[in-house]
Amino acid sequence: xxxxxxxxxxxxxxxxxxxxxxxxxxxxxxxxxxxxxxxxxxxxxxxxxxxxxxxxxxxxxxxxxxxxxxxxxxxxxxxxxxxxxxxxxxxxxxxxxxxxxxxxxxxxxxxxxxxxxxxxxxxxxxxxxxxxxxxxxxxxxxxxxxxxxxxxxxxxxxxxxxxxxxxxxxxxxxxxxxxxxxxxxxxxxxxxxxxxxxxxxxxxxxxxxxxxxxxxxxxxxxxxxxxxxxxxxxxxxxxxxxxx
Ligand SMILES: Nc1ncnc2c1ncn2[C@@H]1O[C@H](COP(=O)(O)OP(=O)(O)O)[C@@H](O)[C@H]1O
Ligand SMILES: CC(C)(COP(=O)(O)O)[C@@H](O)C(=O)NCCC(=O)O
Ligand SMILES: [K+]
Numbered sequence: 001x002x003x004x005x006x007x008x009x010x011x012x013x014x015x016x017x018x019x020x021x022x023x024x025x026x027x028x029x030x031x032x033x034x035x036x037x038x039x040x041x042x043x044x045x046x047x048x049x050x051x052x053x054x055x056x057x058x059x060x061x062x063x064x065x066x067x068x069x070x071x072x073x074x075x076x077x078x079x080x081x082x083x084x085x086x087x088x089x090x091x092x093x094x095x096x097x098x099x100x101x102x103x104x105x106x107x108x109x110x111x112x113x114x115x116x117x118x119x120x121x122x123x124x125x126x127x128x129x130x131x132x133x134x135x136x137x138x139x140x141x142x143x144x145x146x147x148x149x150x151x152x153x154x155x156x157x158x159x160x161x162x163x164x165x166x167x168x169x170x171x172x173x174x175x176x177x178x179x180x181x182x183x184x185x186x187x188x189x190x191x192x193x194x195x196x197x198x199x200x201x202x203x204x205x206x207x208x209x210x211x212x213x214x215x216x217x218x219x220x221x222x223x224x225x226x227x228x229x230x231x232x233x234x235x236x237x238x239x240x241x242x243x244x
Contacts, residue, residue, distance in 0.1 A: 103232020
């Protein structure tokens with residue numbers, strides 16, 4: 001069994017896989033991280049491998065000692081990936097984005113794919129039907145937009161995510177909700193339309209912490225799967241084992 005861990009800039013997510021079947025899932029905070037891992041290992045004693053994709057600031061030291069019981073692998077740029085990479089700066093490409101591109105390649109063969117990950121940042125990643133990775137976009141995520149409006153102004157309050165009542169915000173709060181939520185929804189739909197002008201057909205996968213909130217508000221048809229990164233991490237590791 002494999003314990004996959006995705007360390008993002010907001011949250012740490014984990015899932016246990018037996019082959020391709022997910023049998024458990026977790027959220028961690030930085031503080032309870034180590035203890036929680038130890039508990040998971042106790043609950044699932046058949047875990048032999050720990051596979052980590054990190055763009056956050058938990059360092060390898062947090063895993064110290066676990067390598068006695070487990071085979072630990074940090075996914076890196078040097079691992080085999082199922083696409084050819086045309087990013088001009090492949091060494092600075094986020095490992096999470098590489099894993100998402102790999103998952104899209106495995107799960108949706110022989111087609112153009114656009115992966116949208118609505119996490120701390122909203123990332124767009126495009127892999128074409130010849131399995132060439134092109135890159136995409138990095139934009140601020142929902143929570144980050146609320147926080148930046150507050151942080152970089154004198155008068156704007158910090159609000160929790162809420163559905164705007166209308167397009168036209170009739171108060172400070174409603175104006176912020178409209179600007180953040182409607183703004184991001186139009187932005188994502190706008191990006192998809194521009195991709196469609198270049199590539200007639202492609203499938204769209206939406207993932208990340210804001211998946212469910214955004215999915216129902218987009219006009220485009222997408223595959224919504226908030227678990228896509230962890231599934232892709234499991235598949236990327238299995239691909240590595242086969243190709244090593
Ligand atoms: N419990 C939660 N804590 C923080 N953010 C959450 C939570 N539930 C949903 N979210 C949303 O998830 C987004 C962060 O997504 P996530 O996939 O966890 O980010 P990352 O992978 O960058 O750590 C935020 O924009 C926020 O709106
Ligand atoms: C863009 C990101 C910050 C997204 O992180 P996340 O929202 O998943 O926490 C991460 O993929 C990253 O650090 N990328 C490096 C730059 C790049 O991908 O080109
Ligand atoms: K992201």
